[in-house]
Amino acid sequence: MFYREAGDFNTSYPEDSQTFPIKFDRWRYYAVLFVAIFVIPFLINDYWVNSIFLPFLIYSIAAIGLNILVGYCGQVSLGTGGFMAVGAYACYKLMTSFPDLSMVVHVLLAGGITAGVGVLFGLPSLRIKGFYLAVATLAAQFFLVWLFNRVPWFYNYSASGQISAPERTFLGVNITGSNTDAWATYLFCLFFVILSAYIARNLTRGSVGRKWMAIRDMDIAAEIIGVNPLRAKLTAFAVSSFFVGISGALFFSVYLGAVEVGEAFGITKSFLVLFMIIIGGLGSIFGSFAGAAFLVLLPVALKIIGVDWLGWPTDIVAHLQLVVVGALIIIFLIAEPHGLAQLWRVAKEKLRLWPFPH
Amino acid sequence: MRVTDMTTEYTTADGRRIGGTVMEMKNITLRFGGVEAIKNISFDIREGEIRAIIGPNGAGKSSMLNVISGFYVPQDGEVWYKGAPRPPMKPFEVAQQGIARTFQNIALFEGMSVLDNVMTGRLTHMKTGLFAQSIWKGKAEQEETENREVAERIIDFLEIQAIRKTPVARLPYGLKKRVELARALAAEPTILLLDEPMAGMNVEEKEDMSRFILDVNDEFGTTIALIEHDMGVVMDLSDRVVVMDYGKKIGDGTPDEVRNNQDVIDAYLGVSHD
Structure with missing residues (x-):
């Protein structure tokens, strides 16, 4: 009723394998893009950008990255925080060493460097699986944070041990530093989100994605049809870390501006992104967005409801947030392991037929 | 004989x-x-x-x-x-x-659709690199279409057109066996x-x-x-x-x-x- 595909025929294989084969979906997607690019920048202010839009966009990239590794390739990783730190520190070193290069180049290069580090820490995945791999990536998390704390070269020997982003412009507009406009930082991050989602979608629908999913579903069968497990796993680690690195670079340079590694990229960050993809939906690009939106909006919503409307003390609301997130994780793991993305799919199935039951 | x-x-x-x-x-x-x-x-x-x-x-x-x-x-x-x-x-x-093979106890990719399973059989024939794939338009899409044609021929041949987009996990045993044969055949x-x-x-x-x-x-x-x-x-x-x-x-x-x-x-x- 609301959602119809009658009269919508795909007559060629490219048409059939496009991202949104149904016309209605396609137009909705264009509409969302239009609003995100041409409407939202004119409406937002600093509060909206800093509390909702920037974290949502940046975590979306991280979630897409982790989803490729965990959701598509089935390799559990708890090193997301560490890889985000690699992206952030790579970006910082690049920004300070090559001040004339464009910020886009810095962020992309930071992603590339993180991809390399990701491959390095992905090597154990060839021998170990599941929980054991998770522990190995946990080692990456702690090692990387320790490294960035202990080696002064990474933070340019600054006294505080922090890194802070120098002012940089893109097309003549400030996007890092203290004098930034809300719309500029928003659009800058949005560009990387669209790019990441586009690349991730293309990779996951083609032969590379099928190799990853084959490894995830049954590695022996994947080998028997000619998938080199070493290559498939390492490309997953590389692509995943590339996105996570980009998100780390943006998180540091555009969003926070100054970073202390243990605080910004600690183990809690790894868990946060992991929760995002579990709640959002493993093995789904849309799920990465849904999960990121959900976990970014939840504290804001709880704060508005708890503190502003009900007048509860702030610390109780903060603790309540932990309780709610924990409960949600358990509920999702039991009731809907495929997360919000699956709920969305089911809702679409129902809407196709509504108001008829069959 | x-x-x-x-x-x-x-x-x-x-x-x-x-x-x-x-x-x-x-x-x-x-x-x-x-x-x-x-x-x-x-x-x-x-x-x-x-x-x-x-x-x-x-x-x-x-x-x-x-x-x-x-x-x-x-x-x-x-x-x-x-x-x-x-x-x-x-x-x-x-x-x-x-050399392609099937297994005694079915070894399909349960999380993927029948079509995707058959398409995995084509992986040895698909050579586009990571970069071309991430752009998709052009080389990757063309390769996908060519291999999709082969996969669809096999799907027709084994008469599993109707379940093309069904997740494999939902299929009965006999059909799973046939899908597994299709995947092996897709490798030509x-x-x-x-x-x-x-x-x-x-x-x-x-x-x-x-x-x-x-x-x-x-x-x-x-x-x-x-x-x-x-x-x-x-x-x-x-x-x-x-x-x-x-x-x-x-x-x-x-x-x-x-x-x-x-x-x-x-x-x-x-x-x-x-």
């Missing part, structure tokens, strides 16, 4: 051409610790034929198939493929050489290894599967080596049969020859059916 002459290339009674040797096992011995699973076995597989490996439980048939597909490395002996000895290889390298293999393609099927499903196996062999000229327990099926389908018992080869020849071989009767068909 009377064979006229088996020394060189020949034509079977139903008009299929059987060519020269494409794969040869030479004195294969496989041990697991003290257990000898395969004892000094030699046999060949000829181009275009349906070759059956039969034997009682634990005879070493599946181990033999695992040697061919690279899961086990034999302690002794060589696998000759296309006229040259094959160095020790990983299973994925074997697959890339054009030189040799197709089938590990008990009819295990756990009812008579009707067995007839369907037999028909598909014959059609595959006839239509694509694929060489097929299969393990099967159903004697009737094996004798009807295959051109030549290897019989194994306790890791040894006890018979090799046309179904009729094997049927009349006293060793085979003792070991396997011991109980007469009339």
